[in-house]
Amino acid sequence: MSAIALSPATAHYRAAFERLRPQLGGTAARRVAAMERFAELGFPGAREEAWKYTSLRRLESRRFVPAAPTTKPVDVPAAFVAQRLVLANGSPVGVVPASLGGFTLGTLTTAPEDQLLRSLVGGGTERFAALNAALTLGPLLLSTATGQQSDDVLQLTLVTTGTGPTLASPRIAVRMAPASRARLLLDHVDDGAHEHFPYAVLDIELAAGAHLTLYRLQRQGERAFHIERMEVRVGDHATFVMRDSQLGAALARLDTNVSLDGRAAATEITGVFLADGSRHLDSHIHVDHRAIETTSLQDYRGIAANKGRGVFNGKAIVHEGAQKSNARQVNRNLLLTPGAEIDTKPDLEIYADDVQCSHGTTTGQLDPNALFYLRSRGLSEPEARSALTRAFAGAVMARVDEPTLARHVHDELDRRLVRLLEVAA
């Protein structure tokens, strides 16, 4: 073990790791190395740029207990689609089938460890990716076969549960074979019983011509601290699509890093977030255009109310040689009540000359003319505000082409908006 001075929190997690080690699968040396990397990086300091708008002091002050393997039954909300697998604290519940919802499934006993526990380097969340690699219980490999086309949706419900504040480390690797097509729905929930700290890692690769749509719903309880890192590599003529809905947790941070490696690789990352109550939602997107004719779209709509705070940090880098690339960034935000806050930072870096890039960001309130128009037709002020707010999110929600999920998000937005607008009126 190294001789660096550890913060009390870091020391706590290292000691917990030592106790848990005998129960963790995979090569011990790999787990230890990951833990050492976390210990080295520690929790982010106040001056770290990647954490400028999101303080983890509250998170650091807690002593979460890393989840141990368990066979206890767990309650989760009903599935949106026919094919679902539940992961409790990152560990699959029940027997993992050989295939489900268009994917072949692998675990540490059936799939290569270097695919499942690969280290993810760089960025503000490397430390947590390392912690996750040390502690994850049941990393899962989802893969497709060459040319395999599926219209099914595989839902993964990631639930955090425990008798006290629990650290969960779910880890999913996705390997899309050439010319394959699949859809995945990631549903983050918890038991709401304690402050939990789920830290999720998704490590995704798309080979040439592959197409993956990832629907994401973050609807954890009011006390959850959630951090997630999504690492995506996109090959020749492959497309990665994400439809994100962030509705829950006390504090949530999502880092989406997409590397467009192959010619004409494409990505579309769209989402909505609702930072109401005292919720803090932070989205960092980083897209690297590394090859010619690559395209990216980032489009997030944020709604903040009460003491809620939203952070959007979207970055696109068009590297040298990535000619004829197209990068678009949009971030529109709505402040519904006084006291809410949005920090948005679109960022384009361009090192090629024949490219099309644009970014637009707005933060404002509902259009008073539209509000008056609806009220002059007899709608109450809360009804009018709610209709306009839904319309605001609707532009991005229209892209969610999984109807059951879309309806759930719409209903949840409606329910919460009417409640908070009635209180505000």
Next chain:
Amino acid sequence: MLSIRDLHAQIGVRKILKGVNLEVKPGEVHAIMGPNGSGKSTLASVLAGRAGYEVTKGTAHYLGDDLLALEPEERARRGVFLAFQYPVEIPGVNNAYLLKAALNAVRKQRGLPDLDAFEFLALIKDKMKLMQMDESFLSRGVNEGFSGGEKKRNEILQMSVLEPTLALLDETDSGLDIDALRVVATGVNSLRSPERAIVMVTHYQRLLDYIEPDFVHVLSDGRILRTGDKSLALELEKRGYDWVKQEASAA
């Protein structure tokens, strides 16, 4: 029905209405004409409850109630309807939703139950035919991507669905070609009834060829300078507004 007495209103420090008096009875159609900047649209806005106008003096009573004390939605529910000069585009809120929510708000006020989807569709299909509007419009965003004429037709469609007691038409003829003007006028005329009053604000006499008013008022510099019947409108068309102002200042 509508009784306006010595109404003064301003935006910021700019005084716009400077003592408007107007009596409107059930069944009547009034046209308020006047040059640009005379305060016509301000009058319509103040009556509908648009924010940003300060009433500094005077009163407006509607069916005996203090109209100016009511929120815009309360005015609408009690039967006041403003057809906007510039109908607002609201992408993402569809026309069917707005029409249904508006209609049910009015029905609730009248002690009637909500219409279900089937009854609602049956009701609006006829009205849409009258306004020569395609059914596909129901699923589109409110006024989204509509031409000027479509927007005005949509205003009159809403009006015919809501069946207001007092309809205020703010420059409904502006930006309309002759065919669209005919459709709009047919819609308005179909709503003329002994219980309903219509107040039209317009710059041109043209609209009055299609919707015949009982009274014509000339509003200039925030006051009604002259009131007559439809022949006054024809005279204005020929002679302009200046002679009215000159006669008023001479008097």
